[in-house]
Amino acid sequence: MSDKKKVYICRMLPESVVSPLKKEFEVEMWPHEDQPVTKEELNAQSKDAHALLTMLTDPIDEDLLANAENLEIVSNLAVGYDNINLNAAKKQGVVVTNTPDVLTDTTADLTFALLMATARRIPEGVDFIKEDQWTTWSPLLLAGADIHHKTIGIVGMGKIGEAVARRAKGFDMKILYHNRSRKESAEREIGATYVDFDQLLAESDFVVCMTPLTEETDGMFNGEAFKKMKNSAIFINSSRGKVVNEKDLQKALEKGKIKAAGLDVFEQEPIRSSHPLLELDNVVALPHIGSSSVETRHKMMELTVNNISNVLNGEKAITPIK
Numbered sequence: 001m002s003d004k005k006k007v008y009i010c011r012m013l014p015e016s017v018v019s020p021l022k023k024e025f026e027v028e029m030w031p032h033e034d035q036p037v038t039k040e041e042l043n044a045q046s047k048d049a050h051a052l053l054t055m056l057t058d059p060i061d062e063d064l065l066a067n068a069e070n071l072e073i074v075s076n077l078a079v080g081y082d083n084i085n086l087n088a089a090k091k092q093g094v095v096v097t098n099t100p101d102v103l104t105d106t107t108a109d110l111t112f113a114l115l116m117a118t119a120r121r122i123p124e125g126v127d128f129i130k131e132d133q134w135t136t137w138s139p140l141l142l143a144g145a146d147i148h149h150k151t152i153g154i155v156g157m158g159k160i161g162e163a164v165a166r167r168a169k170g171f172d173m174k175i176l177y178h179n180r181s182r183k184e185s186a187e188r189e190i191g192a193t194y195v196d197f198d199q200l201l202a203e204s205d206f207v208v209c210m211t212p213l214t215e216e217t218d219g220m221f222n223g224e225a226f227k228k229m230k231n232s233a234i235f236i237n238s239s240r241g242k243v244v245n246e247k248d249l250q251k252a253l254e255k256g257k258i259k260a261a262g263l264d265v266f267e268q269e270p271i272r273s274s275h276p277l278l279e280l281d282n283v284v285a286l287p288h289i290g291s292s293s294v295e296t297r298h299k300m301m302e303l304t305v306n307n308i309s310n311v312l313n314g315e316k317a318i319t320p321i322k
């Protein structure tokens with residue numbers, strides 16, 4: 001048996017990312033890139049692991065933590081960490097880290113791209129031309145909604161929310177936001193205005209959900225919330241699917257209570273094509289790719305690896321969750 005500390009990596013990552021860890025530690029890795037580690041394998045591997053490098057698809061619950069006697073760190077490859085029972089980790093003295101900052105602009109880019117694609121009906125246009133439906137130019141062909149000079153309402157003004165607001169400023173939009181607390185920097189530097197949730201829903205042309213999933217935000221976009229939005233409103237979600245009640249969203253879209261939705265995240269992932277939401281023309285859906293640029297995903301992977309190396313060497317984590 002090796003006397004090196006053991007790191008278990010829950011998804012196959014590139015060798016260039018993993019090799020620094022291999023120099024210092026015993027490294028084991030789930031051998032699939034496109035399939036999450038099974039619960040049985042994760043439980044078995046955790047028993048003697050000193051570090052886990054996890055994805056948002058890996059639930060790290062109380063039972064797993066209780067059986068992982070050597071565990072010093074769970075290093076999550078995401079800024080969100082709703083897959084990890086933080087209280088249980090804290091009780092056992094296990095450090096939990098995430099990947100903030102490195103993904104802020106990339107996720108804001110995707111959120112704004114999704115907003116634009118939904119407003120201007122870009123996926124419909126792509127299908128239209130590929131399916132040879134284009135016969136002539138016509139005055140209202142695939143006419144969408146304007147973005148410039150409209151009102152955007154950002155719910156959850158963290159770093160990514162602020163980055164979305166900066167993009168909206170470039171489009172001369174009026175920026176409203178709602179957050180647990182006021183963000184004076186966003187008000188001063190971007191000109192964003194703090195409003196309560198109901199006012200944001202009532203006044204926004206684009207309601208953009210950027211809030212993390214917590215007990216308070218679980219299901220906050222429900223039938224009541226959709227009812228308060230304009231009929232012309234477009235709803236965008238690139239945070240977590242469970243912040244939205246999808247049945248209520250579906251009804252709101254079907255009944256024309258809101259105009260359209262752009263969704264990068266879902267209650268149940270992966271969502272299947274038979275899901276009623278995906279049958280609606282006014283839904284633009286993406287497979288949870290907010291932070292997925294080659295550059296950013298590499299920076300995120302490097303950060304997870306460096307957090308592990310620091311903690312297993314008795315140093316401070318770079319991005320611990322407080």
Ligand code: DGY
Pocket residue numbers: 056077078079080081103239288289290291292
């Ligand atoms: C995150 O980092 O939480 C994102 O959802 C992953 O793309």
